[in-house]
Amino acid sequence: MKYIIIGGVAGGATAAARIRRNTEKAEIILFEKGEYISYANCGLPYYIGGVIEDRERLFVQTPESFGKRFNIDIRTRSEVTAIDVKKKEVTVRSSGKTYTESYDKLLLSPGASPVRPPLPGIDTEGIFTLRNVNDTDRIKSYMQQKAVKRAVIVGGGFIGLEMAENLHHSGIEVSVVEMANQVMGPIDYSMAALVHEHLQQKGVRLYLEQAVESFEKTAEGITVNFKSGIQVNAEMVLLSIGVRAETRLATEAGLKLGEMRGIYVNEYLQTSDESVYAVGDAIEFPHPITHKPWLNFLAGPANRQARIVADNMVFGNKIKYEGSIGTAIAKVFDLTVASTGLPAKRLKQMDIPYLSATIHSNSHAGYYPGASMLDIKITFSPTDGKLYGAQIVGYDGVDKRIDEYALTIKRNGTVYDLTELEHAYAPPFSSAKDPVALSGYVAGNILSGKMNPIYWRELQQADLKKVTLVDVRTADEYSLGKIPGAINVPLDELRERMNEIPSDKPVIVYCGVGLRGYLASCILKDNGYQDVRNLIGGIKTYKAATTPVCLPEQPSSSCQSTTSCCRPTTEKVIKVDACGIQCPGPIMKLKKTMETLNPGERLEIRATDAGFPRDAEAWCKSTGNRFLEKSAASGTYRVVIEKASSCEKAVREINTEAGKTFILFSDDLDKTLATFVLANGAAATGKKVTIFFTFWGLNAIKKVHKPQVKKDIFGKMFGMMLPSSSLKLKLSKMNMGGIGTRMMRYIMQRKGIDSLESLRQQAIDNGVEFIACQMSMDVMGVSKEELLDNVTIGGVATYMERAEQANVNLFI
Numbered sequence: 150m151k152y153i154i155i156g157g158v159a160g161g162a163t164a165a166a167r168i169r170r171n172t173e174k175a176e177i178i179l180f181e182k183g184e185y186i187s188y189a190n191c192g193l194p195y196y197i198g199g200v201i202e203d204r205e206r207l208f209v210q211t212p213e214s215f216g217k218r219f220n221i222d223i224r225t226r227s228e229v230t231a232i233d234v235k236k237k238e239v240t241v242r243s244s245g246k247t248y249t250e251s252y253d254k255l256l257l258s259p260g261a262s263p264v265r266p267p268l269p270g271i272d273t274e275g276i277f278t279l280r281n282v283n284d285t286d287r288i289k290s291y292m293q294q295k296a297v298k299r300a301v302i303v304g305g306g307f308i309g310l311e312m313a314e315n316l317h318h319s320g321i322e323v324s325v326v327e328m329a330n331q332v333m334g335p336i337d338y339s340m341a342a343l344v345h346e347h348l349q350q351k352g353v354r355l356y357l358e359q360a361v362e363s364f365e366k367t368a369e370g371i372t373v374n375f376k377s378g379i380q381v382n383a384e385m386v387l388l389s390i391g392v393r394a395e396t397r398l399a400t401e402a403g404l405k406l407g408e409m410r411g412i413y414v415n416e417y418l419q420t421s422d423e424s425v426y427a428v429g430d431a432i433e434f435p436h437p438i439t440h441k442p443w444l445n446f447l448a449g450p451a452n453r454q455a456r457i458v459a460d461n462m463v464f465g466n467k468i469k470y471e472g473s474i475g476t477a478i479a480k481v482f483d484l485t486v487a488s489t490g491l492p493a494k495r496l497k498q499m500d501i502p503y504l505s506a507t508i509h510s511n512s513h514a515g516y517y518p519g520a521s522m523l524d525i526k527i528t529f530s531p532t533d534g535k536l537y538g539a540q541i542v543g544y545d546g547v548d549k550r551i552d553e554y555a556l557t558i559k560r561n562g563t564v565y566d567l568t569e570l571e572h573a574y575a576p577p578f579s580s581a582k583d584p585v586a587l588s589g590y591v592a593g594n595i596l597s598g599k600m601n602p603i604y605w606r607e608l609q610q611a612d613l614k615k616v617t618l619v620d621v622r623t624a625d626e627y628s629l630g631k632i633p634g635a636i637n638v639p640l641d642e643l644r645e646r647m648n649e650i651p652s653d654k655p656v657i658v659y660c661g662v663g664l665r666g667y668l669a670s671c672i673l674k675d676n677g678y679q680d681v682r683n684l685i686g687g688i689k690t691y692k693a694a695t696t697p698v699c700l701p702e703q704p705s706s707s708c709q710s711t712t713s714c715c716r717p718t719t720e721k722v723i724k725v726d727a728c729g730i731q732c733p734g735p736i737m738k739l740k741k742t743m744e745t746l747n748p749g750e751r752l753e754i755r756a757t758d759a760g761f762p763r764d765a766e767a768w769c770k771s772t773g774n775r776f777l778e779k780s781a782a783s784g785t786y787r788v789v790i791e792k793a794s795s796c797e798k799a800v801r802e803i804n805t806e807a808g809k810t811f812i813l814f815s816d817d818l819d820k821t822l823a824t825f826v827l828a829n830g831a832a833a834t835g836k837k838v839t840i841f842f843t844f845w846g847l848n849a850i851k852k853v854h855k856p857q858v859k860k861d862i863f864g865k866m867f868g869m870m871l872p873s874s875s876l877k878l879k880l881s882k883m884n885m886g887g888i889g890t891r892m893m894r895y896i897m898q899r900k901g902i903d904s905l906e907s908l909r910q911q912a913i914d915n916g917v918e919f920i921a922c923q924m925s926m927d928v929m930g931v932s933k934e935e936l937l938d939n940v941t942i943g944g945v946a947t948y949m950e951r952a953e954q955a956n957v958n959l960f961i
Contacts, residue, residue: 150172150174150175150176150253150254150463151175151176151177151178151251151252151253151254152165152168152175152176152177152178152252152253152254152255152256152462153178153179153180153239153250153252153254153255153256154177154178154179154180154255154256154258155180155229155239155255155256155257155258155259155398156180156181156257156258156259156260156429157179157181157183157185157186157187157258158186158187158188158190158258158260159190159429159448159451159452159455160256160258160260160428160429160430160451160452160454160455161179161181161186161256161258161428161429161455162179162186162187162210162215162455163451163452163455163456163459164256164258164428164455164456164458164459164462165177165179165219165221165459166215166219166221167455167456167459167460168459168462168463169219169220169221171459171460171463171464172463173220175463176222177219177220177221177222178221178222178224178250178252179221179222179223179224180224180227180228180229180239180241181212181223181224181225181226181227182226182227182228182229183225183226183281183282183283184212184225184226184282184283185208185211185212185225185281185282186210186212186215186223186225187208187209187210187211187215188207188208188209188282189206189207189208189209190280190281190282190448191448192206192207193207193279193281193282193284193285194279194308194311194312194314194315195311195315196285196289197279197285197288197289197292197312197315197316197319198312198314198315198316198317198318198319199315199318199319200315200318207282207285212225224241224243226243226244227241227242227243228241228242228243229241229398230242230247230398231398231401231402232255232398232399232401232402232425233402234402234403234404234422234424234425236251237251237252237253237255237424238250238251238252239252239255252424253424254424254425254426254462255424255425255426256425256426256427256428256458256462257398257399257412257420257425257426257427257428257431258427258428258429258431258451258455259395259396259398259399259429259431260395260429260430260431261280261392261393261394261395261430261431261446262280262392262393262395263278263279263280263388263390263391263392264388264390264391264392264393265278265388265390266390268361268362268363268364269362269363269364270363270364270365270366270371271364273364273365273366273371273386274366275291275295275370275371275384275385275386276364276371276385276386276387276388277291277385277386277387277388278387278388278389279308279312279387279389280392288385288387291385292319292321292385295370295384295385296384297321297384297385298320298321298322298384299321299322299323299324299370299382299383299384299385300316300321300322300323300324300383300384300385300386300387301323301324301325301326301371301373301381301383301385301386301387302316302323302324302325302326302386302387302389303326303361303373303386303387303388303389303390304325304326304327304388304389304390304391305325305326305327305329305331305332305333305357305389306332306333306334306389306391307333307335307477307479307486308389309325309327309332309387309389310325310332310333310344310348310479310481311479311480311481312387312389313325313348313353313481314351314480314481314482316387317351317352317353317482321385322352322354323352323353323354324353324354324355324356324381324383324701325348325353325354325355325356326356326359326361326373326375326381327355327356327357327358327359328358328359328360329357329358330357330358331345331357332344332345332348332355332357333479333486333488335475335477335488335492335540336486336488336492336540336542337492337493337494337526337540338494338694339507339526339605339686339690339693339694340486340524340526340540340542342693342694342696342698343484343524343542343693343759344481344484344486344542345357345698346693346696346759346760346763347481347482347483347484347759347781348481348482349698350762350779350781350786351482351781354381354701355698355701356375356379356381356700356701357698359375359376359377359379360375360376360377361373361374361375361376362374362375362376364386367382369382369384370382370383370384370385371383371384371385371386373386379700392430392446394410394411394412394430394431394432394433394444395430395431396410396411396412396431399412399420399427399431402422402425404420404421404422404425405420405421407433407442408433408442409433409442409443409444410433411431411432411433411442411444412427412431412432412433413432413433414426414427414432414433414434416469416470417457417458417461417466417467417468417469417470418432418454418457418458418461418470419461419466426458426461426462428451428454428455428458429451429454429455430444430445430446430451432444432454434470434472434473435472436472436473436474436475436491437471437472437473437474437558437559438474438490438491438537438558439491439499439501441499445473445475447473447475447476447477449473449476450473453470453473454470457469457470471559474489474490474491474538474555474558474559475488475489475490476488476489476490476551476552476555477489478547478548478551482781483544483781483782483783483784484542484543484544484759484784485541485542485543485544485545485547485548486541486542486547487540487541487547487548487550487551488538488539488540488541488551489538489539489540489551489554489555489558490528490536490537490538490539490554490555490558491528491537491538492526492528492538492540493505493526493528493538495538496528496537496538501537502530502531502532503528503529503530503531503537504528504529504530504531504592504595504596504602505526505527505528505529505604505685506526506527506529506564506588506591506592506595506602506685507524507525507526507663507685507686507690508524508525508584508587508588508591508662508663508686509522509523509524509525509662509663509686509687509689509690510522510523510525510580510584510587511523511580511584511729511757512543512544512545512546512579512584513545513546513576513577513578513579513580514576514577514579514580514581514729515580515729515730516576516729517576517577517729518728518729519545519577519728519729520728520729520757521543521544521545521728521729521757521784521785522543522544522757522758522759523541523542523543523544523546523547523550523584524541524542524543524689524690524759525539525540525541525543525550525584525585525588526539526540526541526686527539527540527554527564527567527588527592529563529564529592529596530563531596533563534563534564534565534592534593534596535561535562535563536554536557536558536562536563536564536566536567537558538554538558539551539554539555539558539588543784544757544783544784545784546578546579546584550583550584550585553567553570553585554567554585557570564588564589564592564593564596565589565593566589567585567586567588567589567592568586568589568590568593570583570585570586572585572586591663591667594667599671600667600670600671600683601670601680601681601682601683602682602683602684602685603657603682603683603684603685604684604685605684605685605686605690605691605694605695606694608632608657608659608684608691609691609694609695611657613634615654615655616654616655616656616657617636617650617651617654617655617656617657618632618634618635618636618657618659619635619636619637619638619650619656619657619658619659619669620632620635620636620637620638620658620659620660620688621638621639621640621643621658621659621660621665621666621668621669622637622639622640622660622661622665622688623639623737624637624639625737625740626661626736626737627639629736629740629764629767629768630688630692630764630767630768631688632659632688632691635659636649636650638650640660640665640668640669643669643672643673644672647672647673647676650673650678652677652678652679654680655680655681655682656673656678656680656681656682657681657682657683657684658670658673658681658682658683658684659683659684659687659688659691660684660687660688661687661688661689662686662687662689662690663683663684663685663686663687664687666683666684666687667683669683670682670683689760692760692763693760696763721749721750721751722750722751722752722753722789723742723746723750723751723752723753724752724753724754724755725738725739725742725752725753725754725755726754726755727739727754727755727756727758727761728755728756728757728785729757730756730757730758734758735754735756735758735761735764736761736764736765736768738754739752739754739765739768739790740768742754743772743774743790743792746792747792748792748793748794749791749792749794750791750792751777751789751790751791751792752789752790752791752792753787753788753789754787754788754790755785755786755787756785756786757784757785757786758786759786761786761788762779762781762786762788765779765788765790766779769790773793774790774791774792774793775790775791775792775793776788776790777789777790777791794924808836808837808838808839808951808955808956808957809828809831809836809837809838809839809955809956809957809958809959810838810839810840810841810951810952810955810957810958810959811824811827811828811838811839811840811841811958811959811960811961812840812841812843812846812958812959812960812961813840813841813842813843813846813849813961814843814844814845814846814960814961815845815846815881815961816845816846816847816848816849816871816872816878817878817879817880817881818878818879818880818881818890818893818905819880819881819882819893820881820961821846821849821875821878821905822905822908823961824840824849824961825905825908825909825911825912826908827959828840828912828915828917829908829911829912829915829917831957832912832915832916832917837918837951837955838912838915838916838917838918839917839918839920839951839952839955840912840917840918840919840920841920841922841943841951842919842920842921842922842925842940843922843925844922844925844928844929845871846961847921847922847925847926847929847931847936848871848872848874848875848877848878849875849878849905849909850875850909850919850921850936850937850940851872851873851874851875851931851935851936851937852874852935852936852937853873853874853876855873855934855935856934856935858932858934858935860930860932861930863930864929864930864931865930866930867929867930867931868930871929875905875906875909876906878890878905880893913937913939918941918951919937919939919940919941920940920941920942920943920951921933921936921940921941921942921943922943923942923943926942
């Protein structure tokens, strides 16, 4: 028996080896148009990025060693150009010569080819696709020769993001352009949103919903033009748009193609010609769940198909291929992203009724060091709980769990089967309730009616006037960020405060990740509330899914205060470990620790909750503390925050609807004059105007004739060093030992310009409110009796109340 195999790697080489193991009597010829027949194509991005340093480690077998071991005639650089199924022969072109070779049985493993759209400038030097070793060598050589500093990756699929990580690892600034509204198409948007956040944390410039229109060669490199008008410059472009099944040979041979335009095969992987079989990326096969044909470009199924087809070619059609559910996994920087089966969006597209459950659980016991978050979403049948799909975004243990879900799906299992899986448990590896089992429990509660779910998109589109939205987290958690329109009734106070929740309209409850919301829904339903729904995945999923991904050119709305007002300097840094604690645990630990710090002291806190850096920035924005830096490594997120003084918090700019606020930090004569001129102008518009005097600015509101006040030694020293009243203020420039100041006052008087003291009195007469910073007074030894009679004393709370009513906040 003579077997010919077209194509090597996962499909062809595996089948060839299996055929030889089945029989020593067969003649086996393997044709490969390239140089290599057995290499780690999934490892190519890591060689480009320098993670795999030795190129030779990519090769599993050389043609010579493979041919020798398995007694196979390996013919590389030999392209099969035609198949004659009637004559049972193939036409081969090699080294400029063409010849034919006969066969008894033929296996097609031609793979797939990268999509290269016919865009203007697509053939510009520096634009690549990645599919094989030759592509890898060209990219690696180009990077070294051109000293690439910027790269654009077109396409946000698994390979595109693996390349983003590896180019970034090489020190290259990476931009990822994706035409869809998310990266990683096989997973749902709410899960991809977690990946978006991680990519941005790593410095990847993410352009979603952007289509490339053309490429232009420039003196600096390549300009990538988007249809939206955006331009991105780079030295290198990698096309990772997708692949197409390589079907030319099959088509020209008259073999049947399927509705997805892949090579048609039956359950024995036999084509429309009984002597020709096919495996790998080029074939289409019915999906085990939908029973509709689909194309699956994964190495695992190709290897399995190769083993099955080898047996069927040697022993006759005895083993049926069950089909692939598309189980895939990828490393994206520190994250691991995996999926299997059908996501919600595919089920919706195919009009298959489904429900879903989302959980956020630790990879192992939270009290054991190194626990990290696993974000899991499963889809299932609303009638019998049949498991349709699973998606996981996490750091540790993702591969183990996705394989459990995949096996359950392939065995037509249900969510109830997930609860029956027996997991090995010890604190370093899992929890007594493994995340896989937890997802089954949650799904079971939904199916039984124990919990009525609402999903993030439903809540986003809900009319909150017709429902009561209840946040059952603690008051502290609520104050750190909530869903607009929610009232706060903490779970532990729910029974006593139930009268605050109307029972005559639907109630939606939510918490951090969904557990407390579920408990609250049980309490409410058992107390007569008829329509209670719990937000699946809690505010963690809602925030991730609803936070927009801004274009890189757009400034972030996150607050990174650079105010230097009265900031003490200190080298003291308090370090806190919040790893393994679920949201909102890390932010609560941050809040409590910050309460113990003195102004100027810093807190470095580490957490494994991916949303923690964003939460910490939002917390700083709302509290006035300084968000200094953030970093991430191996699934651990680190942020550094500096505690601000009461005065510093007061000078944060807050955008509101009316009024004007000014903060006078300086005691320079010219700056003080400007403050009162602006304040009087603002007061003339009829708006509420407040001036907050802090530190040196207190000198502008001191009385000329002050009463005797008892002071300590430091207060007396400040009293001697500071101006005694506004009459002693000096110019910030050209003071010249007081000559410039006297000249300024003389010219103002000569030209009929109001003096500082006159402008100050006008402000008082116009109703401008003067507030002195209590903390500044305490530090500088200034008492209330030394200040003008109309001045009130206040701290940050007083100022913040005024600022919340203002839309202008000037720091002078």
